[in-house]
Amino acid sequence: MSEDTILEFRNVTKEFPGVTALSDVSFKVKRGEIHGLCGENGAGKSTLMKILAGVYPYGTYSGTVLYNGKELKLQNSAIQAAVREGIAIVYQELTLVPAMTVAENIFLGREPVERGSIDWDRLHSETRSILEKYRLDVRPQDVVRNLGIGQMQMTEIAKALSEDAQVLILDEPTSALSEVEIDRLMEILQTLKARGVTCIYITHKMNEFFRITDQLTVLRDGKVVSSQPTAELTPEKVVGLMVGREMKERFPRGARQPGDVILEVQDLHAEWAGREVLKGVSFALRKGEILGIAGLMGSGRTELVMTLFGEFANVTSGAVKLDGKPVQIKGSQAAMRHGLGLVPEDRKRFGLVLPQSIVRNISLANLGQFGGSLAVDEDSELAASTRMAQDLAVKAPSVQVAVGSLSGGNQQKVVMAKWLLSNPQILIMDDPTRGIDVGAKYEIYKLMNALAERGIGIIMISSELEEVLGMSDRVMVMWQGRSQGTLDTREATQERIMTLATGLA
Amino acid sequence: MSNSTVTQPAQPQKTLLSGLTRRFRQDFQTYTMIVALVAIWGYFAVATEGSYVSPQNISNLFRQMSVTSLMAAGMVLVIVTGNIDLSVGRLAGYVSVIVAYLQANTWTTVFPDQPALAAISSVIVGLSVGTLWGIAQGYIIAYLRVPAFIVTLGSLFILQGLVLLQTEGKTIPANQPVFSEIGQGYLPAELSWGLVAVIAAFLVFNMLNGRRNKRRYGFPLPALTVDVLKIAAYTVLLVVYVGVVNSYSIAPGIPYPVLLLALIAVVVTYVSNNTRFGRYAYAIGGNRDAARLSGISIKRNIFLIFVLMGFLCGVAGVVLASYVGYGTIGAGGGYELDVIASAILGGTSTLGGVGTIPGAMIGGLIMASLSTGLQMLNAPPALTYVIKGSVLVFAVLLDVYLKRNDS
Ligand SMILES: Nc1ncnc2c1ncn2[C@@H]1O[C@H](COP(=O)(O)OP(=O)(O)OP(=O)(O)O)[C@@H](O)[C@H]1O
Ligand SMILES: [Mg+2]
Numbered sequence: 001m002s003e004d005t006i007l008e009f010r011n012v013t014k015e016f017p018g019v020t021a022l023s024d025v026s027f028k029v030k031r032g033e034i035h036g037l038c039g040e041n042g043a044g045k046s047t048l049m050k051i052l053a054g055v056y057p058y059g060t061y062s063g064t065v066l067y068n069g070k071e072l073k074l075q076n077s078a079i080q081a082a083v084r085e086g087i088a089i090v091y092q093e094l095t096l097v098p099a100m101t102v103a104e105n106i107f108l109g110r111e112p113v114e115r116g117s118i119d120w121d122r123l124h125s126e127t128r129s130i131l132e133k134y135r136l137d138v139r140p141q142d143v144v145r146n147l148g149i150g151q152m153q154m155t156e157i158a159k160a161l162s163e164d165a166q167v168l169i170l171d172e173p174t175s176a177l178s179e180v181e182i183d184r185l186m187e188i189l190q191t192l193k194a195r196g197v198t199c200i201y202i203t204h205k206m207n208e209f210f211r212i213t214d215q216l217t218v219l220r221d222g223k224v225v226s227s228q229p230t231a232e233l234t235p236e237k238v239v240g241l242m243v244g245r246e247m248k249e250r251f252p253r254g255a256r257q258p259g260d261v262i263l264e265v266q267d268l269h270a271e272w273a274g275r276e277v278l279k280g281v282s283f284a285l286r287k288g289e290i291l292g293i294a295g296l297m298g299s300g301r302t303e304l305v306m307t308l309f310g311e312f313a314n315v316t317s318g319a320v321k322l323d324g325k326p327v328q329i330k331g332s333q334a335a336m337r338h339g340l341g342l343v344p345e346d347r348k349r350f351g352l353v354l355p356q357s358i359v360r361n362i363s364l365a366n367l368g369q370f371g372g373s374l375a376v377d378e379d380s381e382l383a384a385s386t387r388m389a390q391d392l393a394v395k396a397p398s399v400q401v402a403v404g405s406l407s408g409g410n411q412q413k414v415v416m417a418k419w420l421l422s423n424p425q426i427l428i429m430d431d432p433t434r435g436i437d438v439g440a441k442y443e444i445y446k447l448m449n450a451l452a453e454r455g456i457g458i459i460m461i462s463s464e465l466e467e468v469l470g471m472s473d474r475v476m477v478m479w480q481g482r483s484q485g486t487l488d489t490r491e492a493t494q495e496r497i498m499t500l501a502t503g504l505a
Numbered sequence: 506m507s508n509s510t511v512t513q514p515a516q517p518q519k520t521l522l523s524g525l526t527r528r529f530r531q532d533f534q535t536y537t538m539i540v541a542l543v544a545i546w547g548y549f550a551v552a553t554e555g556s557y558v559s560p561q562n563i564s565n566l567f568r569q570m571s572v573t574s575l576m577a578a579g580m581v582l583v584i585v586t587g588n589i590d591l592s593v594g595r596l597a598g599y600v601s602v603i604v605a606y607l608q609a610n611t612w613t614t615v616f617p618d619q620p621a622l623a624a625i626s627s628v629i630v631g632l633s634v635g636t637l638w639g640i641a642q643g644y645i646i647a648y649l650r651v652p653a654f655i656v657t658l659g660s661l662f663i664l665q666g667l668v669l670l671q672t673e674g675k676t677i678p679a680n681q682p683v684f685s686e687i688g689q690g691y692l693p694a695e696l697s698w699g700l701v702a703v704i705a706a707f708l709v710f711n712m713l714n715g716r717r718n719k720r721r722y723g724f725p726l727p728a729l730t731v732d733v734l735k736i737a738a739y740t741v742l743l744v745v746y747v748g749v750v751n752s753y754s755i756a757p758g759i760p761y762p763v764l765l766l767a768l769i770a771v772v773v774t775y776v777s778n779n780t781r782f783g784r785y786a787y788a789i790g791g792n793r794d795a796a797r798l799s800g801i802s803i804k805r806n807i808f809l810i811f812v813l814m815g816f817l818c819g820v821a822g823v824v825l826a827s828y829v830g831y832g833t834i835g836a837g838g839g840y841e842l843d844v845i846a847s848a849i850l851g852g853t854s855t856l857g858g859v860g861t862i863p864g865a866m867i868g869g870l871i872m873a874s875l876s877t878g879l880q881m882l883n884a885p886p887a888l889t890y891v892i893k894g895s896v897l898v899f900a901v902l903l904d905v906y907l908k909r910n911d912s
Contacts, residue, residue, distance in 0.1 A: 010809045271710050311798060336800040353791035355858050364788055365799035367781045375779050417798070 003064075006031040006167065006198050007052075012063035014047055014056060016405065018397040020222055021047040025063070027217050027227040034189060036213035036230065040242055040437040041409025042395040043219040045202050046092050049169050052200075053089040054078030056103045067167075080109070088165035090156045092172045092202070092350055092408045092435065096144045097429030103127035103140035104161045104346050130162045134188050137181070137297070146273075149176040149346050150463075151299035151480075157185065161192075168192065169200045172408070174208065175434045177275035178296045178463040179498065186212055204409070204437050205464065206235045244330070252442065252468030258473060259288035261324075262457045263426055270307050277303045277313050279481040285426065285457045290448060292472030292489070293461045293495050300481035302345050302462045305428045309333040309335045311341045322426075336365070341424030343415055343432050345461075351415035354404035358396060359385040362417045362426055369421075388417035391447065393440055409436045416444060420451070427451065428459045433467065445471055465494045479503045509623045514779045537903065538850060538867045545871065549878035557878060560753035563746075564760060567870075567875050568688075570598065571661075571762035572825050573840050574869035577847040578773045579817040582783070582810050583847055585790045587857030588646065588653035590811070591845050593818050594661035596638055598837025599664045600822025602671045605679035605832025620683035627684055631823035632816060639815015640808075647808035660839075674832050680830035688828030691758035694751040700759070701743045708736045762824050766866075769820065773813075774862040786810060790857030843872050846897050852904075869895070 007029040009047045009412050014022040022044045027171065030034045037045050050056050050190040057078035065072040074081045082089075096105045103124050112122045123252065127140040136154050144152060153176050160168060163265065174182045189199055189212055201213055209216055209230060218241040218329035248380050263285040270278040281304055285291050306312035308320065310329035319326050322338055327331040329335045335342070352361055362385040363370065369384070371377030386399050394411040396406055403414055412435055419427060429448075433441045452458055462468045468475050469489055476486045477500035551559040556562065576593045583590045604627045612623035615792055642660060646653045679685070692700065712732050719726055751757045777783035785806045788796040797803055826832055849855065851864025872893060879889045 309798075332798050333800045333802055342798065344798055349792075350794050353788050353795055353858070355791050360784070360788075364784070364796070364801075367784060372782070376781060376784060379718045379722050379724070380780065382724065488635065 004031045005029070008066040009048070010064045010066065012048070012051065012061060012065065014044075014051065014061040015435075018401075022061070023222045025219070025222070025224050028035075029198060029200065030215065031198055032175070032193060032196045033195055033210050033214040034193055034201055036209045036216040037200055037202045037219065038204075038209065038216065038238060038242060039219035040395075041244075041413075041435075042407040043437075045219055046171055046407065048219075049089060049171055049200065049202070050433070052069060052082065052167070052169060053091075054080075054082035054087075068188070083110075083163060083165075086164075086166035087169065087288055088160040088163040088167070089169040090160045090173050092152075092175075094152050094156060094346075096152055096155060098143075098145040098175035102138050102144060102147075102155050102158075103138065104294045105144055106130065106140075106162050108159075110163075120288060121217060126162070127158075130158055134158065134161060135184065144164065148298060148302060150178065150181065153177060154181065154297075157188075161188070165197065167198045167200065169202075171202045172202075172204065172435055174203060174205065176297075176370050176431065176463065178272040178460070178501075179465060180296055180502070188276055192213065192304060204280065204435060204441075206238060206438070210235065220244060239438055242437065243336050247417055247438065247442065250438070250442070250466075252446050252449055254453055256288050256449065256452045256473075259287035259455060261285065262287045262322065264319075264321040264324075265308070266319045266321070268304075268307075268320065269316045270303070270318075271316050272303070272313035277481055278307060281318075281478070281483045283476045283483055283486055287455045287457055288452045289474070290452050290458045290460060290472045291471060292468035292475040293459060293478060294465065294468050294475055295359075295478035297500050298480075299478040301478055301500065302430055303461065303481070304478070305342060305430055305461065306344075309340060311335075336422070336424075339425030341419040341422050341427045343366075343419050343427070343429040345430040345434075347412055347415050347434075351418075352403050352411060355402050357401060358389055358394065358403055358406075360398040361414050362388055362421060365418050366421050385417070388421050389414070391443075393443055394419050409440065412436055413444075420447065424456065426457045426459070428461075431463060432460060433462070433464075463499055468497070477501050512794070538871065538900070541900065542867060542871050544664075545874050545878065548873070549881070553878070553881050557881060558749075560749050561755070562877065562881070563751045564750045564756070567746075567750075567763045568760040568828070568871055569877060570869045570873035571760075571766040572821050572828065572844040573872065574766055574847060574866055575769055575821040575824065576814075576817055576840070576844045577851075577865040577869050578770055578862050579810075579814040580844050580848045581851070581853050581860045581862055582773070582777060582786050583653075583814050584845075584853045584855060585777075585788050585857060585860045586807055586810055587790045587793070588640040588807065588810070589845070590642075590653065590659065590814055591841055592638075592642070592664060593814065593821075594837040594840030594842075595661050595664035595668065596635060596818040596837070597822040597825055597840060598813065598835075599668050599671070600634050601630045601826035601836045602668055602677060602832035603634055603681075604826045605677040606671060606822055608679045608681050608684055608826070609677050620681055623681065624684040624687070627826075628687075628823055631826075632819040635819020635822060636812060636816045639812040639818070642815065643808040643811030646811060647806075653811075658792040666837075667668065668669075668834055668836060670770065672832060674834060677832040678830065679826040679832055685830060687826050688762050688824050688826070689821050689830075690761045691756050692749075692761065692764060694757040697747045697751060697757075697759045701740070701747050704743060705736070705740045708739060712736060752799055762828060765820070765824065769817070770862055770866050777862060782806065782809060787858055790859070792858075843869070843893075846893065847872055850897060880899075 005028050009025050009027055012022055012025040025048060039045055051061055054074040058073040058075050067086065095109065102284050106127050107123050124140050131138060131140065136158050138147065138151050138154050144155065147155070153173060157173055174185060177185065183446045192199060203209065213230045215227065216230045216233060216238065218225045218238065220242060261284045266282050268278050268281040269276065278300055283291065293301050303312055307315065308329065310331045320329065321327065327338060331340060353364065357383055363381045367376050370381040389399050394413045395410050403411055406414070416432060433444055436444065448458055460472060467490060474486050474488055475492050475497060477484045477497055479501055480503065487496060546558065576597065580590060580593065590844055607630060608623060612626060616622050642656055643658050645651050689783030716726055747759065750759055777786065783799045785796065788801060789803055789806055793803060823836065847868035848860065848865045850868030851861065851866065853865065875893055875896065878890060879892065
């Protein structure tokens, strides 16, 4: 192994019961480079990184991992061992303790100790200096439970940065971040690179690879299909390598005709825990229309849709009208009765029952469809859930496996399947393609178009401006709990959206 | 990664063996417990020179487990939703003393010399008391949001007081004709055989029906031999059991409380797997927030589970009074320990979301097997407690260890 190679995988194979997650993976990572790792959902990216982080310790996989020229053998409290080796990771699925503050989470397991007791002052001041140094938009004393998922991701990143690692692994760090925060992260990574830190970067957002990575390794079905300098590649080539076929367009165009207004929100104000979270939101949604909602982290997008679903803030003034009639929705049951469906933002917390099977997760919101008023007809349940899983191309050995064992993107597809099966009149999707690969995104977009063509009104929150522009008919932009304006997508541009989203207009 | 998009509706039944190993992994704890049970029986059989497996003892063993196992069936659902009920033993005890009091004092004056009417009235009152208590507890826990641990702990104290009040420290006889049949009677031997035949026929019918439905949906069918073998195995177990209890010369036949337990276990199993109510319980335990956002009423579900738990305590209380033949201050005391232990031995996770009724029944059988076995060996009661506690911790330890090595 030459001097400038920090990491080398040699014939790494990892098996789970019934699944070969990685087979014979070999490639090298140069010291000080930003190394991109890409592949479809379930290709094995996270699994490979978990080997590096000690989640799957030495001996639970075959093959060798060379680190600084020596074989990496993480055993006995392997996760701490990895930290000691200088390997830090931001996991794809959030791993924060909700009841603790940002500062406590950042130093969890590494609390500064002064004569046997935790030195709180140092802990807080060090947290503050990390957050300031990298200009991260969270406060040390915030309780994680009250943060949005984007801020949680920021906290995870701060935690990894605080470990002063030689190798920093980022597994889809930007899936819940919006453009401004992503720019911030890119800057941080450039700084780290200048300091000689090696970074392994996983994302499903193709442009990010071309913005910052030096080298790109593509995995397909657990095998390395290519590992070459990013400069030699194009986004089209990468997608081709990932999915094994050409993809002509990213966004399918539907031929839909939006009809009457089905949902109207007028000057909605809402309060939660004594704080006004919505300060005047107005918009209308028509049948068969896809309305995009854009905005930065903390702009109130998720708060808005959760409130519409009756599961968050208390409405203090303003009106919500369904089919022209004012309604007050108190809780998700009522929302569903009114024909609403919600694909929530945080799939692990709000979307899935991880120990249960794919079938049971998909059918959970829809048991009334199967059998009589009491008993559940398991055969029709299985048939319907399987059909949905197939439509969305959920990758799994069987529909009976626990959702917790699926890759992140495939878990997201299961949440989608659940709500698509519920046949809503209005489907609200909070970042529905978070962590989903390009091929599967395309399938989801096609499904959205099909639903809209059937007359269903769709509200889609998305942090990806390209997606908002590519899929919606109109875009509502939010800023600090207010609706800043609604643009027709034909005349909207990324710049105009960003101007509204940053409160400049 | 060798797996691809789900293409087959059901588990691809590649080989019989891989299907079986998969099932084995899933029901791991259940199988470990069956092995443990056989080992325990083997040990006691040798230690008691065979009298442990005599028809008399087998007949008694199952009857002994019935009171706590009736409650364990409900406890599984309570724990699955992430709750606990500490009051079950005392609630059953309270029901038993009320019923004993009615039997001994009230019915004799209200409708003298009508033992059947008296027994029916006792059953109705007993079940009502249990259910009402469950309603009250469930309401406070689900709607007023006081943690179940606290509500049921308080309940335990209150019931203890109520039992004292009801008995005034005396023992109340509950051994009147008809009523004592509930806990002490037997289904006659011929009818017991008849029942086996009916059950076997039902299993066959159910299998054929299931296969027809599966075919209608185009699912791959499990091999017919597997289905047939399964039914054969269940039938053999039933035949052996009935054969043994029927050969108990003094009182042949299936004890009524065992029959009642079997019925309730089957119904609660069905409810937990095949009704929305049951499904929701598992979803709530697995992820409360996700369940709520799927339009499930958490409050209503938890409330109903405590009502069911109360009802089952009522059933257990009536059986208890009839089985021991009197109501005393000590009635039901400490039963909650056996009930919770049965559920946990049977694979119910204290973290919620996981647990099965059949598992809890095996857990209950293990508990009862230990009690009766140690009794027959004349072991001091203190030792019984120590052994039961050790078995519980050891069983869970083993399970944790095996699961870790598995993944
Ligand atoms: N704990 C586990 N048990 C069983 N199978 C698992 C487990 N973890 C991962 N897998 C399987 O291994 C394969 C690779 O998963 P992995 O999470 O590495 O995918 P990924 O490339 O990170 O996908 P995504 O883009 O969706 O995050 C998948 O098929 C997944 O179902
Ligand atoms: Mg992943």
